[in-house]
Amino acid sequence: MDFTLALAGFAVPVLLVYWLNKRSSKSLEIPGPPAHPFVGHTFKVPTTKTWKYYENLAHEYGPIMKLTLAGDDILVLSDPADAQELLGRRSRIYSSRRPLIYAGKYQSNHMRFTLLPYGESFRRQLGAFHQMLEPRAVGGYQTLQLTMSLRLLKDMAKAPTEFFKHIPRFPASLVFALSFGRELKEHDLAEVQKILADFVFDINPGAHLVDTFPMLDLLPDFLSPWRAEARRKRVRELALYGGLCVDVKKRMEKDPELECFTARLWDQQEKFKMPDEEIFYIVGTGFASGTGTSAATMLWFVMAMVLNPEAAKKAQAEIDTVFNADTLPDFSRMKDLPYCFALLKEVIRWSPVVPLSFPHYLDAEDEYKGYKIKKGTTVISSLWNMHHNEKEFPNSYKFEPERFMTKKPGQTDGMDNIALGEGMYGFGFGRRECPGQQMGTKSAWIAIVRLLWAFNIEAVLDSSGNSIPIDTESCTEGLTCRPHAFPANFVARSAAHIETIMSS
Numbered sequence: 001m002d003f004t005l006a007l008a009g010f011a012v013p014v015l016l017v018y019w020l021n022k023r024s025s026k027s028l029e030i031p032g033p034p035a036h037p038f039v040g041h042t043f044k045v046p047t048t049k050t051w052k053y054y055e056n057l058a059h060e061y062g063p064i065m066k067l068t069l070a071g072d073d074i075l076v077l078s079d080p081a082d083a084q085e086l087l088g089r090r091s092r093i094y095s096s097r098r099p100l101i102y103a104g105k106y107q108s109n110h111m112r113f114t115l116l117p118y119g120e121s122f123r124r125q126l127g128a129f130h131q132m133l134e135p136r137a138v139g140g141y142q143t144l145q146l147t148m149s150l151r152l153l154k155d156m157a158k159a160p161t162e163f164f165k166h167i168p169r170f171p172a173s174l175v176f177a178l179s180f181g182r183e184l185k186e187h188d189l190a191e192v193q194k195i196l197a198d199f200v201f202d203i204n205p206g207a208h209l210v211d212t213f214p215m216l217d218l219l220p221d222f223l224s225p226w227r228a229e230a231r232r233k234r235v236r237e238l239a240l241y242g243g244l245c246v247d248v249k250k251r252m253e254k255d256p257e258l259e260c261f262t263a264r265l266w267d268q269q270e271k272f273k274m275p276d277e278e279i280f281y282i283v284g285t286g287f288a289s290g291t292g293t294s295a296a297t298m299l300w301f302v303m304a305m306v307l308n309p310e311a312a313k314k315a316q317a318e319i320d321t322v323f324n325a326d327t328l329p330d331f332s333r334m335k336d337l338p339y340c341f342a343l344l345k346e347v348i349r350w351s352p353v354v355p356l357s358f359p360h361y362l363d364a365e366d367e368y369k370g371y372k373i374k375k376g377t378t379v380i381s382s383l384w385n386m387h388h389n390e391k392e393f394p395n396s397y398k399f400e401p402e403r404f405m406t407k408k409p410g411q412t413d414g415m416d417n418i419a420l421g422e423g424m425y426g427f428g429f430g431r432r433e434c435p436g437q438q439m440g441t442k443s444a445w446i447a448i449v450r451l452l453w454a455f456n457i458e459a460v461l462d463s464s465g466n467s468i469p470i471d472t473e474s475c476t477e478g479l480t481c482r483p484h485a486f487p488a489n490f491v492a493r494s495a496a497h498i499e500t501i502m503s504s
């Protein structure tokens, strides 16, 4: 009897502790749409306008959702607080990239910065990037930003209907000159645009079947035409960037003072132990990441101005208080143009050019809000959903720069390091946050201010005098999105403005 009692006295607490432990370690199911038992959501997630699909899902399943693509978990975050916690505070394990077979292994030989897992090569390349993109360095680019934006104004004054050609050329020529210390020629531009368009498509999750079903990489070459295609793209890209980098090296022999990003990398090649090919990729990646995103932001700006003439008028009224028709705007009065700055932020919020950011990849199992998140999960921060969250941004589809005019508690003033990304999430989160945000924003800012100073950006009218409608959802597909061609009229604000441009 005593023995039975003693056993019960011992067993009951042990069982209780076991049961409680088991109960508390049982994690909650991450919400998400019903999955097919074998293929999960593989054939449900569209490869085009995926952000719209996630937007609808988030209304039903909330700010943290899980989907499964060919056995891999995808976590979609729609609340910035969750992204800041996971990708920011827990960035040690949330900063990798999912290995991509097509774009990473064959198209980039595991050397492309944007696709590198979080590790030594990544940190080395990031160090190199910071040389070009840190705020101190960006301060030195003003002359080039002014030269290139003046060139944009001249092109626009000469052929305003061709804005769809001139505007993307602006960031391309700027980053090109910064990278290679020379002007972007017409034939370089065509080649670069082709390479960029391919790449933006190729890194989109789901763009290539082999990245959804890695087993396909075991098939021999004759059954895998995609492999030869990816390798061909790599050769083409290396020919372009390699040629440009080698050309810089040759020019450095004649001119040791030559100042550009590539020259700095050649100078430090030994220190950082970078093979030539890595230099080609670092420079190429900066160019690819910086031009498409900035060009898309500028084109969304034009669309926003056509659709919201009252915002354009307010910005022009602000600019006119600082610069008259005889004075080309520059950076000197940035702090006196807060509405223009708010307008740029609103463009990035209203239509984020990387709507699902670049997916991050989880290196170790984690637990959050009672959910168990598996190692190897792809984590997508839906910047689109964050920017269209009605609680934080009421009437979120409305273009309203005023939302960035009132300083929220804890926010900083002016156009400085912190204020840039403050209040919106268009540059991503954590250790993989966009390293080019300073440069991108400053370049876009000067171009926008100068365009608004010089031109009214108006709707095109049909024969009955009605504005030709613009479809705000008609945009390119891939990881970044920019509007398809749309009608807009650039009308010079006065002959004096054009005179100032042409004589500058």
Ligand code: HEM
Pocket: 113, 114, 115, 133, 175, 285, 286, 287, 289, 290, 291, 293, 294, 297, 348, 353, 354, 357, 358, 359, 360, 426, 427, 428, 429, 430, 431, 432, 433, 434, 435, 436, 437, 439, 440, 441, 444
């Ligand atoms: C308005 C312009 C720009 C926007 C909206 C933008 C946005 C973004 C976003 C959302 C990401 C992904 C962040 C993440 O993974 O969490 C990113 C990454 C990146 N951006 Fe930008 N960007 C812009 C301009 C630039 C410029 C001008 C450069 C360089 C010249 C640049 C270079 C990069 C690079 C190298 C990455 C990859 C970072 C990594 O993999 O760790 N971006 N950008």
